[in-house]
Amino acid sequence: MKQRFITGLMLTAFLAINLWLPNWCMALATLICICFAVWEEYHALVTAGHKVVTWPTWVILGASMPLTWLFGVKVIVPLLAVALFTMIAEILFRKEPELTDLSMSALPLLTVALPGLSLVALSMIPDQKAVEVVLLCLTFAVPLMGDVMALFVGSAIGGPKLCPPVSPKKTIAGSIGGLAGSVMAAMIVYGLSVAICDAPTLAKLPVWWHYLILGFVGGIAGQIGDLFASLVKRHSGIKDFSNLFPGHGGMLDRLDSVLFMAVLMYCYLMFK
Numbered sequence: 266m267k268q269r270f271i272t273g274l275m276l277t278a279f280l281a282i283n284l285w286l287p288n289w290c291m292a293l294a295t296l297i298c299i300c301f302a303v304w305e306e307y308h309a310l311v312t313a314g315h316k317v318v319t320w321p322t323w324v325i326l327g328a329s330m331p332l333t334w335l336f337g338v339k340v341i342v343p344l345l346a347v348a349l350f351t352m353i354a355e356i357l358f359r360k361e362p363e364l365t366d367l368s369m370s371a372l373p374l375l376t377v378a379l380p381g382l383s384l385v386a387l388s389m390i391p392d393q394k395a396v397e398v399v400l401l402c403l404t405f406a407v408p409l410m411g412d413v414m415a416l417f418v419g420s421a422i423g424g425p426k427l428c429p430p431v432s433p434k435k436t437i438a439g440s441i442g443g444l445a446g447s448v449m450a451a452m453i454v455y456g457l458s459v460a461i462c463d464a465p466t467l468a469k470l471p472v473w474w475h476y477l478i479l480g481f482v483g484g485i486a487g488q489i490g491d492l493f494a495s496l497v498k499r500h501s502g503i504k505d506f507s508n509l510f511p512g513h514g515g516m517l518d519r520l521d522s523v524l525f526m527a528v529l530m531y532c533y534l535m536f537k
Contacts, residue, residue: 280405284398289334291401292388296330299381301516302524305506306373306497313501315369318355321348322374329382330389338386338534341379348374376493377517380524383531390534395458395466402454404530407480408487408522410450411443415488418442432495444484451480471537479533483526490525494518 283291303326307319325344332340349371356367387404390397419439427435455476459467471479494517498504507515 284401288389288394288397289330291397292330292333292385295381295384295388296326298516298520299377299384300326301509302381302506302520303373303377305515305517306377309497309501309503309506310369310372312503316363316366317373318352318366318370319373321351321355322378324348326378326381329385333382333386333389337391338389338531341382341386341531344382345374345379348378372497377524380527383527384524386531387527387534393469395462396469399454399458399470400530400534402457403451403476403479403483404526405523406450406454407447407483408490408526411447411484411487412491412522414446414449415439415443418445428492431492431499435492440488443488444481447484447487448477448480451476451483471533475533479529483529486525486529487522490522493525494521 279294283294300323303322307317307322310317325348329341329344332344352370352374353367356362356370359366384401384404387400388397390400415435416439419434419436419442422436422438422442424436424438426433427437427440455471455473458470462470494506498506505514506517509515510519
């Protein structure tokens with residue numbers, strides 16, 4: 266438990282430092298973390314016996330940061346389309362093409378690379394550092410606070426299971442507590458932004474009820490991301506994606522709920 270606590274503090278400090286640094290630093294750190302997470306999911310699928318195509322995902326990850334810098338955050342969808350079409354073409358022309366190999370090749374592309382590129386986009390909002398920091402704080406705080414509250418409430422109350430075939434320990438009570446924690450985290454971010462930012466900056470930030478909705482919907486997204494990661498691990502017969510972080514498992518074990526929240530925040534940024 267002590268080791269887990271120390272690792273958690275170090276990860277939190279790493280995030281805080283990158284939020285303070287110029288946006289390209291956060292984007293680069295995010296991209297490196299996403300590369301670890303992509304490798305972990307592909308490795309899990311290979312362990313399960315799937316013949317995956319990985320190189321298109323690595324190519325778009327490498328190209329994402331410079332292309333986002335040049336053309337803006339809307340470049341993400343074309344990048345994903347190119348990678349997906351390339352995977353389809355390569356598997357179609359195998360001697361024994363298997364639809365399962367295509368679906369497993371695309372899985373990390375859609376569930377890790379897509380959310381990861383959404384995080385990169387959130388880290389590279391031009392000339393709006395305050396908006397960038399607030400949206401990234403929501404992206405991390407909402408699912409992580411949800412995880413903590415779900416564990417605390419679920420352990421204290423117990424009761425009926427939420428999704429026993431995927432995660433036998435998670436309870437409905439824990440899920441409700443996690444949603445409450447996610448909403449609370451969003452409102453804390455709102456309160457801090459009001460206390461710290463001046464009036465011109467606040468005018469660029471979400472209004473209060475947006476925080477409320479993002480907290481609730483983001484809490485649901487984070488829990489689905491957590492359950493999805495558990496499903497992949499169960500399918501692959503592994504306990505953790507790796508042992509990168511002592512007491513915490515791998516990069517994807519830490520980012521599973523954050524990644525699904527990142528897609529929500531990217532969509533919010535696009536339509537804000």
